[in-house]
Amino acid sequence: MEHSLEHTMSLLTRTPAALDALLRGLPETWTFRNEGENTMSAFDVVGHLIHAERTNWMPRANMVLQSGETQAFEAFDRWGHLQEIQGKSLGQLLDEFARARSESLDELRALNLRPEDLARRGRHPVLGAVTLSELLAAWAAHDLTHLHQISRIMAHQYREAVGPYSAYLGVLKCAGHSSP
Amino acid sequence: MEHSLEHTMSLLTRTPAALDALLRGLPETWTFRNEGENTMSAFDVVGHLIHAERTNWMPRANMVLQSGETQAFEAFDRWGHLQEIQGKSLGQLLDEFARARSESLDELRALNLRPEDLARRGRHPVLGAVTLSELLAAWAAHDLTHLHQISRIMAHQYREAVGPYSAYLGVLKCAGHSSP
Numbered sequence: 001m002e003h004s005l006e007h008t009m010s011l012l013t014r015t016p017a018a019l020d021a022l023l024r025g026l027p028e029t030w031t032f033r034n035e036g037e038n039t040m041s042a043f044d045v046v047g048h049l050i051h052a053e054r055t056n057w058m059p060r061a062n063m064v065l066q067s068g069e070t071q072a073f074e075a076f077d078r079w080g081h082l083q084e085i086q087g088k089s090l091g092q093l094l095d096e097f098a099r100a101r102s103e104s105l106d107e108l109r110a111l112n113l114r115p116e117d118l119a120r121r122g123r124h125p126v127l128g129a130v131t132l133s134e135l136l137a138a139w140a141a142h143d144l145t146h147l148h149q150i151s152r153i154m155a156h157q158y159r160e161a162v163g164p165y166s167a168y169l170g171v172l173k174c175a176g177h178s179s180p
Numbered sequence: 181m182e183h184s185l186e187h188t189m190s191l192l193t194r195t196p197a198a199l200d201a202l203l204r205g206l207p208e209t210w211t212f213r214n215e216g217e218n219t220m221s222a223f224d225v226v227g228h229l230i231h232a233e234r235t236n237w238m239p240r241a242n243m244v245l246q247s248g249e250t251q252a253f254e255a256f257d258r259w260g261h262l263q264e265i266q267g268k269s270l271g272q273l274l275d276e277f278a279r280a281r282s283e284s285l286d287e288l289r290a291l292n293l294r295p296e297d298l299a300r301r302g303r304h305p306v307l308g309a310v311t312l313s314e315l316l317a318a319w320a321a322h323d324l325t326h327l328h329q330i331s332r333i334m335a336h337q338y339r340e341a342v343g344p345y346s347a348y349l350g351v352l353k354c355a356g357h358s359s360p
């Protein structure tokens with residue numbers, strides 16, 4: 001399946017409401033526990049999504065359009081969510097994520113991107129040349145990576161409670177594949 | 181984290197709305213595609229969750245309470261969702277899942293389970309003795325396994341579109357860990 005801006009936007013639009021429906025009001029044992037040292041809780045992941053929204057996706061899309069490959073994107077701080085979550089409740093973070101995403105999508109829509117814009121290249125500080133199309137597809141897949149991670153973090157809390165059923169629960173065998 | 185009936189129910193309550201927020205109205209390229217031969221689409225997974233709701237969780241919980249270990253649970257048909265999805269739209273399946281889950285939770289609440297009930301054992305046809313507590317914890321973790329799977333199936337559709345970003349997207353490296 002090739003990248004489609006319409007498909008990307010339809011997914012990006014839904015993620016905040018999906019996380020809200022899953023996480024808001026859950027007991028903190030589901031949302032504040034992580035998978036061990038140097039790993040994230042579901043609460044942390046929502047903070048990370050907010051941080052990426054503010055510093056990664058649309059800022060980099062704008063850089064592709066304005067500077068092309070002449071200037072590399074600023075490095076993304078994978079632990080930058082620590083400043084986003086300080087002193088906040090999960091409900092506040094879910095509200096912030098929904099607001100930040102909605103603003104990003106307004107900004108993206110206002111660009112009225114044409115196919116030739118999507119083929120333009122920027123420069124990622126590690127990956128090198130990336131097209132705007134790849135950046136926008138990665139934004140959607142990044143939402144899915146973190147939904148995948150949240151379901152794994154939460155299932156991890158029940159790894160002993162399920163007893164012999166662990167044999168059938170693939171999510172308990174997931175090693176994470178990436179950090180964070 | 182030990183099993184808590186309250187925590188299990190709080191998660192089970194949220195899954196239908198989370199899937200609804202994520203999937204309803206998405207372009208079919210996200211929801212009807214799978215990961216290759218003999219794999220499920222997101223649409224199939226919702227059918228599987230309905231099938232498990234009708235034939236697996238509460239029916240087995242009732243068997244533990246009524247028959248203990250004397251009689252093994254009926255085998256679960258992992259492809260039984262095929263009969264659930266025939267001729268239906270994703271919207272219909274999401275409605276059905278929400279209704280079936282709500283009925284299951286009403287039934288579970290009405291049992292007024294005490295700690296000693298949760299320790300009672302039934303007999304799984306493959307896994308052998310399982311406690312009611314393990315069965316109920318597995319029900320919640322099963323929701324999470326399929327949320328994990330849906331996010332992976334959907335990300336798979338963008339595996340080429342993301343270009344070099346695939347290096348950073350853990351969900352694209354997930355091998356699935358279990359079938360289906």
